[in-house]
Amino acid sequence: MTEFAITLEDVQDAQKTLAGVARMTAMEGSRHLSSLVGAPVQLKCENLQRTGSFKLRGAYVRIAGLDPEERAAGVVAASAGNHAQGVALAASLLGVRSTVFMPVGAPLPKIAATRDYGAEVRLHGQVVDETLRAAREHAEETGAVFIHPFDHPHVVAGQGTVGLEVLEQCPEVRTIVVGVGGGGLAAGIAVAVKTLRPDVRVIGVQAEGAAAYPPSLVAGRPVALDSVSTMADGIKVGRPGDVPFKIIGALVDEVRTVSEDALSSALLLCLERAKLVVEPAGASPVAALLSDPEAFPGPVVAVLSGGNVDPLLMQRVLRHGMAAAGRYLSLRLRLSDRPGALATLLSVLSRAQANVLDVGHMRTDARLKVTEAEVEVHLETEGADHCSSVVMALREAGYTVL
Template identity: 75%
Template sequence: MHMSTATSPVSLDDVVRAQKLLAGICRVTPLEGSRWLSERVGGPVFLKCENLQRAGSFKIRGAYVRIANLTPEERARGVVAASAGNHAQGVALAAALLGARSTVFMPVGAPLPKVAATQAYGAEVRFHGHTVDESLVAATGYAKETGAVFIHPFDHPDVVAGQGTVGLEILDQCPDVRTIVVSAGGGGLLAGVAAAVKAQRPEVKVVGVQAETAAAYPASLAAGHPVALESLQTMADGIAVGRPGDVPFTIIREFVDGVRTVSEESLSRSLLLLLERAKLVVEPAGAAAVAAILDEPHAFEPPVVAVLSGGNVDPLLLLRVLRHGLAAAGRYLSLRVRLQDRPGALARLLSELAAIDANVLDVMHLRTNPKLHVDEVEVALQLETRGPRHCDEVLTRLRSAGYHLTFS
């Protein structure tokens, strides 16, 4: 099934050279055992914690290798990149470490902590467009105008070789690994890991994961060439890429054993579980591999390594995702209840909820709904519950007490 690496744009030697360049620059991130995932899979599952990497993601690896391999003349012209955040931080930090000036184009609305961190590493940030693809156009235009060297987030052999060092570390840390699960946007990390791993251990399965609302790889692999998505929307901004890179695509088509997709619900549930069970802060893109494992635990032969690609999550998004995750886990219930507009009606409703142990997080009295009768009010409730069964008990209790419920 797998051809020799002779046809690959990135060889094992390239990745080994990248690893030497990165010695002392980026962390060899920990590989953490995960009991709760292992129980579901029926064998050992480990988490490769690139969320604990310098600048919060694996991106420093590829960016540093790319900039380090520039000639002194090229480096003197400065570098330019486009990114929603992680690549921006990787480029900004790598450029600072190597004494190069950096300019980064980001989409309007990029997460503020990522913008602030990129600026803190010394990059000049410019905003253009609403997607990374639109920012890419502006960055390549800037490179033509100024002579700055464009550092692509994924579509360059040096970048892919740098990301591939994650694969070398996994083989070193978990020699008996059978399956490696990796999130994919443009495909730089997935391609790098596949190039590094398959050259030494062709029997190890390497599986990519994309957000189903931003999945360019399945259709591209079916077509045999990169196909651009017409639209994409996902909370996983780190993997929201509209078209696979040519360099990673060539490697992924040859060496990767499949690309799966996961829903927004699965991403938020995984992010929540990683926080609660592993005590790890991971961004939605970084939780994609775990989401795929949770969706179909028996599809992955253990020992499994899931790569947590990054941890740079905007606190406001984290708040939304946690709420979403709690709702998906049946621990957060949002509903509206119609009451007679008379004294004591709300107190009676709240005592019903107290009797069944539902914790009220928020309550709002609404009198302006045109569908309400003159003598009715609507109460919007947000409740904390213990899980799906408890949700059902709460709803059954309220209905049997004669309350009319709608859901928001």
């Protein structure tokens, strides 16, 4: 036994429980990331897990551990997506009735998937905190068992099975990088890995706008953030869980933070280079590698925790990622309001090898002179240096770039 809520034996028992339920997901090498880090980098593809994320593991182990009376009462959960789908499928596989509360603004594909997996979906609240309260009230009123997304020993043990698979698939690993929201996945991996291989570094990654762990670790207790803001909704958690916090504080070597630009660039890299659809939270370990590649002794395993990304968010994130990588450039310019002026501008852009995606042309505005027009152009470019050369070409041609 250890001082923690779970042991290696708990994780190994969870692995037996999950046999035939959760897949041993693939490990894919990344040449591009390996060249940046200077050592082999493998991607642990939990985005290819059933329901599209690691969440099935913990949800199934938790529900499987209920006694017959608890199962008869049903289960209830609150989630904006991945945990909702994990609970819905796990409950269906175990023959347990499930109710899942989701925010009113949850992406339609995630709502539909949760229903398809067998849950009754109830939309309540604008943010997850309001949804969480509604789920707890439902549990008190009906006797249904509340399934927490990360703050329960059985859930943490289930998520820890990812760590056992990493050691089996990549026994030479020296660093494991994993996204951190409430902390269940990182805590489970840390217990499994550090017990068997204390030499392996486990690094957690949080979004800068939802980084509750760094101040909490300094304080020595879970500290709630006043607000959270990040595109990575899978790790958008304002307070660490009590169960995982103690484990992470003792066993995880470091918790890093990454910017929104790094997250979007990581998502774009996974799509373009690895041919993998990964949500922003799932791409957070890749964002950490991109941000500071020399900080991770290799071989490195980056855990891609999920791939359930809303298509509309994907569109916005890819555009943001292209801009961060210098692949997308938006400009406003002043030019003479005369016939052929727009065609001349486009010819300059063509010579500069910039691909025009969209053009907006405004001729009437109080800021403009009678003889002026303003044009907004959105361009596809080849990188930061190309962006600079495009701007220089426009200025050399006499245009005012705003």
